[in-house]
Amino acid sequence: MDNRSYILRCIALIEQKVDWGKTHDWVDYDFKNLSDQIFESTKVSISVRTLKRIVRQVPDAEGYYEPQMATKNALAIYLGFRSWADFKQSNVIEPDQKSETITPAPAVNFKKKVNYRNWILPIIIILLCVAVYLVWKTQRTSAELTIKKVAGNNFAFRYDLKAIKYNNATVDLDYGLFRPLLTPKGEFTYVFKLPDNYRLKLLADGVVLAAQNIQVVSNGWKCVVQQGLKEVLVGDTSLFNSNQVLSLRPDKIRSIGLDPSEDYWTDYRNIKDFNIDGDNLIIEVDIKNDLKSGGIDCFDSSIEYLAESKTGRVKFVKPGCAQFASFDFGEVHYNGNFHDLKPFGINLSQWQKVRIEVIKKQVNVFINGVSIYKNSYHEPIGNVKGIKIKFKGVGAIDNFRIMNLKKEVIYGASFDDKIAD
Known part of the structure; x- marks a missing residue:
């Protein structure tokens, strides 16, 4: 199955899992709901806009939108797989493949002496991977996000990512709005146009490092x-x-x-x-x-x-x-x-x-x-x-x-x- 087929298969499984009807009938609330559910399951934030581009693809169109690997991994984990690679491996479909009856080879019973030296290198590799993961996890929790109200609906954001390594970082301002972060440490201001209760997230390479809610009061109805x-x-x-x-x-x-x-x-x-x-x-x-x-x-x-x-x-x-x-x-x-x-x-x-x-x-x-x-x-x-x-x-x-x-x-x-x- 080519990449496009895997994307379409993923969309079909998501539609089946959430039980909200056909995806072409979804409204903004459904995409926001899906974004929240994916974040709850994976701690990866996918914007409403990105989900719309993924979900509303036309199967027979000449081109198609393929999301970044971090996004595909999050979708796969949300569906219960370990990663996008695991999803692809578990969904191998060859339309032209014909079923064949395979006669199993006769069983051979033999004893083989186990060479324990062969296990030493894999064990060392596993231990190193665990150590690297623990260090990575510690670094990933070293990010800081501070939000302070300036005046009215204007808020000041201060972030610090200097303690971690990453490729791309953003602040998710909720409802599909993102602010790219061009430096490892800095400040910016943002004016929220509508009164609401916003759930904000600091992300690096799609992984949520910090989260905070802010409330823009309406002062009445x-x-x-x-x-x-x-x-x-x-x-x-x-x-x-x-x-x-x-x-x-x-x-x-x-x-x-x-x-x-x-x-x-x-x-x-x-x-x-x-x-x-x-x-x-x-x-x-x-x-x-x-x-x-x-x-x-x-x-x-x-x-x-x-x-x-x-x-x-x-x-x-x-x-x-x-x-x-x-x-x-x-x-x-x-x-x-x-x-x-x-x-x-x-x-x-x-x-x-x-x-x-x-x-x-x-x-x-x-x-x-x-x-x-x-x-x-x-x-x-x-x-x-x-x-x-x-x-x-x-x-x-x-x-x-x-x-x-x-x-x-x-x-x-x-x-x-x-x-x-």
């Missing part, structure tokens, strides 16, 4: 609209806070530089420390998303909370579109293509009161007071650092609350005449 690779932060709050609900006016899509005839996504986010454990909480919110109000297609509507290490997320759709529903908590990632998420198909043309209860990593989802779905996860999510409620189209939200398990309200917003903090 903000509206972000995404169309393709373009993201717009809506600065005029009057465009999305009206009639005592949080909902962007669909007739204003063109005025913010987007095409209303093409699909777009709107999310309402509040990024701050909510001072509550993501593995033990209650979230309540009223949501609505229909064609008349600016919804699109299956009216996808998701509720997500960002935390220190993981996220919690439920996506609802209209009945009949359950293949686009999803459930993501900790290490558990379910989608409607391969899991029964029909309960997440609800009538979004009317207001629906959503309640998400998480008690010791046991999740219970309610609609209008009725439990519709239960599941669990194992890896801790951590303290909540932000909320995102996202719609295909514009959607609307009201009466948002976060409570502890004693049902004491930690935070609430009803969106009257002004944006809640």
